[in-house]
Amino acid sequence: MSRFPGLHRWDVSPAEARAIQQRLRQRLILEDDFGPVATVAGVDVGFEDDGTLARAAVVVLDHADLAVVEQAVGRCPTPMPYIPGLLSFREIPAVLAALEDLERLPDVLLCDGQGIAHPRRMGIASHLGLITGLPSIGVGKSRLIGTHGPVPAERGGWTPLVDGDEVIGAVLRSREGVKPIYVSPGHRVGLESAVRLVMDCVTRYKLPETTRAADRLASAR
DNA sequence: GCGACAG
DNA sequence: ATCTTGTCGC
Numbered sequence: 001m002s003r004f005p006g007l008h009r010w011d012v013s014p015a016e017a018r019a020i021q022q023r024l025r026q027r028l029i030l031e032d033d034f035g036p037v038a039t040v041a042g043v044d045v046g047f048e049d050d051g052t053l054a055r056a057a058v059v060v061l062d063h064a065d066l067a068v069v070e071q072a073v074g075r076c077p078t079p080m081p082y083i084p085g086l087l088s089f090r091e092i093p094a095v096l097a098a099l100e101d102l103e104r105l106p107d108v109l110l111c112d113g114q115g116i117a118h119p120r121r122m123g124i125a126s127h128l129g130l131i132t133g134l135p136s137i138g139v140g141k142s143r144l145i146g147t148h149g150p151v152p153a154e155r156g157g158w159t160p161l162v163d164g165d166e167v168i169g170a171v172l173r174s175r176e177g178v179k180p181i182y183v184s185p186g187h188r189v190g191l192e193s194a195v196r197l198v199m200d201c202v203t204r205y206k207l208p209e210t211t212r213a214a215d216r217l218a219s220a221r
Numbered sequence: 222g223c224g225a226c227a228g
Numbered sequence: 229a230t231c232t233t234g235t236c237g238c
Contacts, residue, residue, distance in 0.1 A: 047228095047230075051230080138227085141228085144225095
């Protein structure tokens with residue numbers, strides 16, 4: 001029993017993957033389109049057997065107290081090598097396997113990587129949001145594209161990430177004294193809400209608890 | 222042609 | 229992403 005409709009094939013060439021991204025980007029909703037957020041999920045992918053097997057982890061947390069509600073792990077043969085701009089084709093198949101095992105789907109997905117802060121506005125968070133239909137946000141530890149000015153030093157402060165004349169994300173100081181993180185809307189979430197939801201999940205560390213929990217599970221530490 | 226380049 | 233110990237700083 002599959003929870004999500006297959007929008008396209010996964011065993012595609014880089015050129016086909018880029019064409020799929022161009023086709024899908026038109027369906028993205030880049031403004032708030034969600035109800036009460038009771039749960040938030042962290043999504044991350046790790047690899048086993050020299051990278052031949054992808055292992056995805058999804059950890060659902062209670063939005064109010066960040067307590068773990070449930071978690072799932074999904075595996076699948078790694079489809080293709082890492083190619084900047086095509087990360088979702090390498091990692092999403094395993095993520096979908098993990099999502100199928102959840103008792104209940106979360107209200108929002110926080111993915112490791114970018115949302116629309118991507119050359120074709122189709123980073124892994126946006127792609128996953130479109131496939132699942134769930135609101136999604138990209139939380140990256142580093143930059144893929146875009147430029148930005150100085151990042152405020154205080155916790156919670158941020159500056160726009162820009163590409164040409166478009167604001168594609170926020171460079172956020174999630175914690176004082178450490179490198180900022182890159183937050184961008186994935187699907188059905190506007191930038192301000194994306195930043196707010198991410199900060200809702202940040203406690204005493206640079207990365208939100210969603211990411212930390214998923215990272216831990218995906219890397220089997 | 223020369224860099225840049227999520228995880 | 230992954231390979232990996234100690235080490236600097238609050």
